[in-house]
Amino acid sequence: MGRSQETAGKKEKEKNKAKRKKEKEERKEERKANSNKGKGLDDMLAYLDENGNITNTPPDPKRKKEINLEDIQLGAAKQEPIDEADLIKNGRVTFYNEAKGFGFIKEQKTGESIFVHANSLETPIKENDRVSFETEQGKRGPVAVRVKKI
Numbered sequence: 001m002g003r004s005q006e007t008a009g010k011k012e013k014e015k016n017k018a019k020r021k022k023e024k025e026e027r028k029e030e031r032k033a034n035s036n037k038g039k040g041l042d043d044m045l046a047y048l049d050e051n052g053n054i055t056n057t058p059p060d061p062k063r064k065k066e067i068n069l070e071d072i073q074l075g076a077a078k079q080e081p082i083d084e085a086d087l088i089k090n091g092r093v094t095f096y097n098e099a100k101g102f103g104f105i106k107e108q109k110t111g112e113s114i115f116v117h118a119n120s121l122e123t124p125i126k127e128n129d130r131v132s133f134e135t136e137q138g139k140r141g142p143v144a145v146r147v148k149k150i
Helices: 008-033
Strands: 089-097 102-107 113-117 132-139 142-149
Touching: 008 089, 113 132
Parallel strands: 113 142
Antiparallel strands: 089 102, 089 132, 102 113, 132 142
């Protein structure tokens, strides 16, 4: 009679396969032991307190607030119309490079420095000129547009 053709590699594979099967059975038993079957509905409920935190105790009925359905707002709030005069700001040109076509304006009220490009000019400007302008949001921050010399 001949020897079995089974090699050490085959034996290892069989051992690993049996080990994985045993681990799988153990996990299955553990899940059965820790399952929530048989718990009542009260054990599975979760409540929110007045601060929006999840808790397992029901809320106090004395702290209950009545909310009028008409007070609930769905969607974005309506914006009030913006007055055109509020958009126009005044300032002084602190720096302007005519060759490169850009500069900065210091706003009169806030003292904020705002970038200005030559394409946004309605009249030519130079340093220390008083100007009126509007602002828009650019890629890197506020940008002055529709710049006029006062």
